[in-house]
Amino acid sequence: MNEIIAKEEIAPDTYRYQIYHPRIAQKRKAGQFVIVRTHDGGERVPLTIVGSDLTAGTVTLIFQAVGHSTRELAQLGVGDRLLDLAGPLGQATHIENYGRACVIGGGYGTAPVLPIAAALGDAGNDLIGIIGARTKELVILEQELGDICSRLEVATDDGSYGHPGFVTDVLQALLDEGEPIAFVLAVGPSPMMRAVANLTKQRAIRTMVSLNPLMVDGTGMCGGCRVEVGGETKFACVDGPEFDGHQVNFDLLMKRQGTYKPEEQEAAAHGPHCRIGLDAAR
Amino acid sequence: MSPKATAIPRQPMREQPPLERIGNFEEVPLGYTEEQARVEAGRCLQCKKPKCIEGCPVAVDIPGFVALVHEGKFAEAARKIKETNVLPAVCGRVCPQETQCEELCVLGKKGESAAIGRLERFAADWERTQGLVERPRTAPPTGRRVAIIGSGPAGLTCAADLARLGHDVTVFEALHEMGGVLVYGIPEFRLPKKILREEIDALRDMGVKLETSAVIGKLATIDELVHEDGFDAVFVGTGAGLPHFMEIPGENLLGVYSANEFLTRANLMRAYSFGEAADTPIARGKRVMVVGGGNVAMDSARTARRLGAEKVVLAYRRSRDEMPARAEEIHHAEEEGIEFHLLTVPVELRGDEMGRVSSAVMQKMELGEPDDSGRRRPVPVEGSEYEEPIDVAIIAIGAGANPLISSTTAGLETNRRGYIVSDPETGATSIPGVYAGGDIVTGSATVIEAMGAGRRAAAAIHQHLMEVRRSTEARAEV
Ligand SMILES: Cc1cc2nc3c(=O)[nH]c(=O)nc-3n(C[C@H](O)[C@H](O)[C@H](O)COP(=O)(O)OP(=O)(O)OC[C@H]3O[C@@H](n4cnc5c(N)ncnc54)[C@H](O)[C@@H]3O)c2cc1C
Numbered sequence: 035m036n037e038i039i040a041k042e043e044i045a046p047d048t049y050r051y052q053i054y055h056p057r058i059a060q061k062r063k064a065g066q067f068v069i070v071r072t073h074d075g076g077e078r079v080p081l082t083i084v085g086s087d088l089t090a091g092t093v094t095l096i097f098q099a100v101g102h103s104t105r106e107l108a109q110l111g112v113g114d115r116l117l118d119l120a121g122p123l124g125q126a127t128h129i130e131n132y133g134r135a136c137v138i139g140g141g142y143g144t145a146p147v148l149p150i151a152a153a154l155g156d157a158g159n160d161l162i163g164i165i166g167a168r169t170k171e172l173v174i175l176e177q178e179l180g181d182i183c184s185r186l187e188v189a190t191d192d193g194s195y196g197h198p199g200f201v202t203d204v205l206q207a208l209l210d211e212g213e214p215i216a217f218v219l220a221v222g223p224s225p226m227m228r229a230v231a232n233l234t235k236q237r238a239i240r241t242m243v244s245l246n247p248l249m250v251d252g253t254g255m256c257g258g259c260r261v262e263v264g265g266e267t268k269f270a271c272v273d274g275p276e277f278d279g280h281q282v283n284f285d286l287l288m289k290r291q292g293t294y295k296p297e298e299q300e301a302a303a304h305g306p307h308c309r310i311g312l313d314a315a316r
Numbered sequence: 317m318s319p320k321a322t323a324i325p326r327q328p329m330r331e332q333p334p335l336e337r338i339g340n341f342e343e344v345p346l347g348y349t350e351e352q353a354r355v356e357a358g359r360c361l362q363c364k365k366p367k368c369i370e371g372c373p374v375a376v377d378i379p380g381f382v383a384l385v386h387e388g389k390f391a392e393a394a395r396k397i398k399e400t401n402v403l404p405a406v407c408g409r410v411c412p413q414e415t416q417c418e419e420l421c422v423l424g425k426k427g428e429s430a431a432i433g434r435l436e437r438f439a440a441d442w443e444r445t446q447g448l449v450e451r452p453r454t455a456p457p458t459g460r461r462v463a464i465i466g467s468g469p470a471g472l473t474c475a476a477d478l479a480r481l482g483h484d485v486t487v488f489e490a491l492h493e494m495g496g497v498l499v500y501g502i503p504e505f506r507l508p509k510k511i512l513r514e515e516i517d518a519l520r521d522m523g524v525k526l527e528t529s530a531v532i533g534k535l536a537t538i539d540e541l542v543h544e545d546g547f548d549a550v551f552v553g554t555g556a557g558l559p560h561f562m563e564i565p566g567e568n569l570l571g572v573y574s575a576n577e578f579l580t581r582a583n584l585m586r587a588y589s590f591g592e593a594a595d596t597p598i599a600r601g602k603r604v605m606v607v608g609g610g611n612v613a614m615d616s617a618r619t620a621r622r623l624g625a626e627k628v629v630l631a632y633r634r635s636r637d638e639m640p641a642r643a644e645e646i647h648h649a650e651e652e653g654i655e656f657h658l659l660t661v662p663v664e665l666r667g668d669e670m671g672r673v674s675s676a677v678m679q680k681m682e683l684g685e686p687d688d689s690g691r692r693r694p695v696p697v698e699g700s701e702y703e704e705p706i707d708v709a710i711i712a713i714g715a716g717a718n719p720l721i722s723s724t725t726a727g728l729e730t731n732r733r734g735y736i737v738s739d740p741e742t743g744a745t746s747i748p749g750v751y752a753g754g755d756i757v758t759g760s761a762t763v764i765e766a767m768g769a770g771r772r773a774a775a776a777i778h779q780h781l782m783e784v785r786r787s788t789e790a791r792a793e794v
Pocket residue numbers: 067077079080081082083096097098099100101102103104105142145146245246247248249275291292295298
C-alpha cells in the first residue's frame with residue numbers, strides 16, 4: 035500500500051504520481067482529496083484525487099512543489115512508499131446535467147478540475163474548458179481536458195501560449211459572445227476563483243469553487259480549515275472543499291492561508307531542518 | 317483502624333520545579349520512590365467495605381492492589397489493577413481521582429485520602445520499567461472478526477478484551493497515530509507518549525491488527541465492513557472530536573485556534589520527538605488567551621507557556637470552584653504562572669490590518685440563578701468590558717459529536733446533540749451487531765469512563781458472537 039507506482043514531471047516542479055491504494059481508488063469520487071505524509075515528523079498535506087485506475091488499484095495525484103512539504107514529496111521516486119495516505123476525504127462534487135457547463139482551472143488548480151470535468155461530462159454536460167497558467171510551460175493537462183471538453187481555451191499571463199491574459203478574460207469573452215453557460219466550476223489560486231465568482235455573480239450563473247485552506251487532520255476534528263460561506267463558518271475538510279463561489283469570503287480565506295507565512299519564511303531562511311515551533315520546545 | 321496509619325501524612329510526589337519545567341515538555345510529576353509508595357500504601361485502612369471502589373468507574377480492587385504495594389509486591393500490584401483496568405499507567409496519571417476513587421476514600425473524611433492514583437501509577441511504572449509486563453494470554457481463536465472504529469481509550473480497551481477472548485480484532489484509526497485524545501490531545505508533560513506506545517505494542521503482540529489513516533465512513537462504511545469485509549461485529553469509539561467555537565466576532569482571525577487544533581499541532585504533529593525535525597508550524601504567541609476551565613483549557617495554557625508565551629491568560633466564565641479540570645492541573649497551571657481571569661468571557665476578538673488577532677474584549681460576569689445543571693448561571697455585568705492585548709487565542713469550551721459515522725450509517729440512532737444512542741450496560745446501538753461507547757455516546761467525559769464503556773461493550777460483543785455461533789452451529793447440525 036501507498037507505493038508510488040509511477041512518477042512523471044508534467045511541468046516544471048509539477049508532478050503526477052500514481053499511488054497504490056486499491057480501496058481509495060475504488061471509493062473515491064470527483065471532488066474528494068487525500069492527506070499524505072512522507073516521513074515521521076512530516077506535515078499532513080492535502081491533495082486532490084485527480085483520478086484512479088481500478089485495475090491497477092492506483093490513485094492519481096498531481097501537485098506542485100511550492101514549499102517544504104511538497105518538495106519533500108517531490109523527492110520520492112517510483113517504489114517509495116508514502117508513510118501515510120488517508121482518504122477519500124471531503125464531500126464529493128454534486129454532479130448533474132446543467133446543459134452547458136464551464137470548467138476553469140488556474141495553475142495547478144487545473145488538476146482538481148480534471149476529475150470533476152470527467153464526472154460532469156459523464157452526466158451529459160456539454161463542457162467548455164478554460165485553463166490558465168503563468169507561462170506556456172506551466173500549462174498542464176491540456177490534452178486530458180481537451181478530450182473531455184467540446185471546446186478548450188488556454189490563457190497565459192505572459193501571452194506565451196493561447197490567449198494572453200487571465201482565465202477570466204476568456205470567460206468574459208465567452209459570456210459576451212452569448213455562450214449559454216449554466217454552471218461554472220473554478221479551481222485555482224484564491225484571487226482567480228474570486229475573480230471568476232465576481233464575473234458570474236453579475237449574470238447569476240451558478241458557480242462552485244474548491245477551497246484550499248490550511249488543514250491538519252482533514253476529518254472535522256480541529257477546525258483549522260474553517261472558511262466563511264454565506265456568513266456562516268464551515269469546515270472545508272468535511273463540509274467542502276467545494277462551496278458556492280458567490281457566498282465565499284475570499285478575503286478571509288486568503289488571510290488564513292497566509293497564517294504561517296512568517297514562520298515558513300523564517301524556517302526556509304534557516305535551512306531545511308530548522309522548522310518553527312521547535313526551538314521553543316527545547 | 318490503626319491510629320498509626322492516619323498519623324502518617326499523604327506522601328507528596330516529586331515534581332519538576334515550575335521555572336524549570338516551563339522550558340521543556342517532560343513530565344511534571346516524577347512519581348514515587350519504592351519507599352514512598354510503601355509508606356503511602358500503608359496509610360490505607362484496608363476497609364472491609366471499601367468506599368473507594370464505588371468511585372472507580374471500572375471498580376479496580378483498590379485495597380487489594382494497595383496491600384500488594386505495601387508488601388513490596390509491585391508487579392503483583394500492577395497485575396491486580398490490570399484485572400479491570402488495562403491502562404493503569406495512563407489512569408494513574410489522568411483520572412480525576414479527587415472526584416472518583418479518592419473522593420470516597422474514608423481517610424479523606426478526617427484528613428487526606430489515600431493517594432490511589434499515585435500508587436496506581438507507581439505500580440504500573442514499576443512493572444514496566446523492570447520489564448516485568450506479561451503478555452496477556454489469549455484464548456484459542458474463535459474465528460469471529462470484530463472491527464473497532466477509533467483508537468481512543470474506549471476502542472483500545474474493547475480491542476484488548478476481545479483479543480484476549482480469542483476474537484480476530486482490527487482497529488481502524490483516522491489519524492496516523494493510535495491513541496485518540498491520549499496522543500493528540502493530552503500533552504507529553506502530563507502523559508509521556510512512550511507509555512502509550514508500549515500499551516499499543518502490547519495490543520499488537522496480542523494479534524490485534526492496527527490500521528491507521530483509515531477514516532471509516534469515507535474509506536468504508538460500517539455497512540461495508542459488515543457486508544463486504546465480513547466483520548461479525550463493530551464497536552464505534554470515535555470520541556467527541558468536533559470543536560465548539562464561541563460564535564463571537566473575530567473568531568476566524570489568524571492566531572485563533574480551537575484547543576483541538578492547537579494541541580494537535582503541538583502534540584501529534586511533533587510526535588514525541590521534541591526538538592527534532594517536525595514540519596508542522598504553530599503560532600508562538602507572546603500573549604496568549606485560553607478560554608475555558610477544563611483539562612483541555614489547562615493543557616492548552618500550559619502548552620502555550622512551554623512554547624514561549626510570556627503571558628497566558630485563562631478566561632473562565634464561572635468561578636474557580638466550578639472549574640471542571642483536575643485539581644492537580646489547576647494547581648500546576650497556577651504554579652506555572654497562568655493568570656486566571658475568573659468570571660470573565662471574551663465577547664469580541666479584534667484584529668490588526670493583516671487579519672491577525674490583536675486583542676480580546678473581555679466582559680466580567682456574576683453568578684445568578686442556578687441553571688439546569690444546578691450551577692449558578694453566569695450573567696454579564698454591564699459596563700465591565702476591558703481590552704486584553706493578545707496575539708493568540710485558544711478556544712477550549714468543549715467539543716461535540718463528529719458526524720462522520722452517523723451521517724454514513726443508515727439506521728444508527730443518535731440523540732438531538734448528535735451522540736450515538738447506546739445501551740449503558742452493553743453498548744448496543746439501534747443496529748444489531750453494532751456497539752458504541754466512550755465520548756461519542758456520553759459527550760466529553762473521562763478516560764476511565766471511556767475504558768469502562770469499551771470493556772462493557774467487549775463483554776456484550778463476546779456474548780453476542782458466541783450466541784450467533786451457537787445458533788449457526790445448531791442450524792448446521794439439523
Ligand atoms: C482540499 C485541498 C486540495 C488540494 N489539492 C492540491 C492538489 O491537487 N495539488 C497541489 O499541488 N496542491 C493541492 N493543495 C494545496 C497543497 O495542499 C499545498 O500546496 C501544500 O500543503 C503546501 O505545503 P508546502 O509545505 O509544500 O508549502 P508551504 O511551505 O506550506 O507553503 C508554500 C506556499 O504555499 C502557500 N500554501 C500553503 N498551503 C496552501 C494551501 N492549502 N493553499 C494555498 N496556498 C497554500 C503558503 O502560504 C506558501 O506561500 C490542496 C489543498 C487542499 C486544502
